[in-house]
Amino acid sequence: MGDREPPSISEDEFARLCDFFYRRTGMIFTEAKRYYIERRVFERMLATDSATFAQYFARLRMDLDSEIEEIINAFTVNETYFYREDHQFHCLTTDLLRLRAAQKAPGEAIRIWSVPCSTGEEPYSIAMWLLENWPEVDKHDIEILGSDIDTRALNAAREGLYGARALSRLTPDLIDRYFEKAGEETWQAAQELRESVAFSPVNLIVNAETRAQGVFDVIFCRNVLIYFNDESRRVAAENLFECLKPGGFICLGHTESMSRISPLFEVRRYADAIVYQRPSGKPEEAPRG
Amino acid sequence: MPLIRRDPSGASAPKLEGDAVTQLSDANPDVRWKAARALGKQPDAVPALAAALHTETLPQVREAIFTSLVLIRTDASARAAAEFVRSEDAALRSGALDALAAMPDVVERILSSLLQDADSDVRILSCDLARTVPGDVATRLLGALLQAEAEPNVCGAAVEVLAEVGTADAIGPLTACKARFPGEAFLGFAIDDAIERVGAERLDMNG
Secondary structure (H helix, E strand, O other): OOOOOOOOOOHHHHHHHHHHHHHHHOOOOOHHHHHHHHHHHHHHHHHHOOOOHHHHHHHHHHOHHHHHHHHHHHHOOOOOOOOOOOHHHHHHHHHHHHHHHOOOOOOOOEEEEEOOOOOOHHHHHHHHHHHHHOHHHHHOOEEEEEEEOOHHHHHHHHHOEEEOOOOOOOOHHHHHHHEEEEEOOEEEEOHHHHOOEEEEEOOOOOHHHHHOOOOEEEEEOOOOHHHOOHHHHHHHHHHHHHOEEEEEEEEOOOOOOHHHHOOOOEEEEOOOOEEEEOOOOOOOOOOOO | OOEEOOOOOOOOOOOOOOOHHHHOOOOOHHHHHHHHHHOOOOHHHHHHHHHHHHHOOOHHHHHHHHHHHHHHOOHHHHHHHHHHHHOOOHHHHHHHHHHHHOOHHHHHHHHHHHOOOOOHHHHHHHHHHHHHOOHHHHHHHHHHHHHHOOOHHHHHHHHHHHHHHOOHHHHHHHHHHHHHOOOOHHHHHHHHHHHHHHHHHHHHHOO
16 A cells, blocks of 8 residues: 555545446445545555546546546455345345235245356355245245356356355354365355256346346346446346336345436335335335334 | 255247337337337337337336437437427436436537527536536537526536536636626636636646
């Protein structure tokens, strides 16, 4: 990080930066994340040799050398791991599945889609979370599908080999029950866990590919739409809309806002997370208090 | 384990059959939605898509129509969307502006005429579209507007955008605009703020 002191960003500059990000990417930052934001901005100022925040902000606004993409990368944690952003999993088992299960005909499966799923941490996390935390898990057939555009990532997901960092948020007991030691610092998802998740290649902006996955009750689509341009975001949002059952839910990353991307979905605020819902045409059921 | 693995069948929902343009006015909203989405690669469908926007009331179908205009991405499709910037329907106005913002390269070509529209509300909303084009282009177009615009509210909208995306070349037009409206205190304050911002960035960029 060098010897430079982090920059002083005024209230006005901070507001402009947040406004810029929201308009360009749909990412939402609040005052509560100020320290985090300032650190990332400082990193980018050093990387771009910007002497002041104003100089850096001018570079950002002009998108010199793809600076917008660079700072998005700095803001989003590119590595994934088990039980990441687990507040949404709390929401899944506290509210979302309860509401979706109530709409099911006898024998009709609940379908959950993790897209993009990268190397499988998220769909396996969903499977583990349901088994550990949803009392009704034995009453329903539940299908979990992980999809990604990167077929190498999908092959790695099917193989299910992970290092210690990917498992760092799991308790030793969970690791013991859902993984098998496969090397010095490597664990493999247990066969039963691997067999509980299906994987498929998909490009979110190709309608024929998304439609081929069927329709879902809940979609996890985290930290990918921010990388799309406005046109691709609109297409992806419409494809996701088609892939949701009426009343189904979509969970985005914690800095993302569907309201900025598309008016197709309704915002739903639950105790553990803000999610987006395909309108069902029925009155909204209140969150469990 | 209650979790069951079932690979996607690959059998997607049936594709639209028949003439999508005709189906834009179908009684079934699902057919209209699919028709709107199917026309996103057909530049000759722009008049039909624009006509459908005049009658379509379902928000999701409207959204799909706007997206198809974005995907067609021609001056004609942008102008078709831009017509709804003057709509009395706030949702249509908003949909049009979002669609235009999604095709900044095309907007760059039509923005000048939008900023000279006879309707001052259209000019105000069009100022906001300048956020989507490169800063030097926004500065040139909004700077030209500030030289001649008679409505202080339109100037105010332009100043707000210049404060965010403008370059130091905006200082001259901003200064001239302030001089043209000596009685508009709010505008003078906004202009001073904008000059300070773009001026500070000029000093910084020059080291």
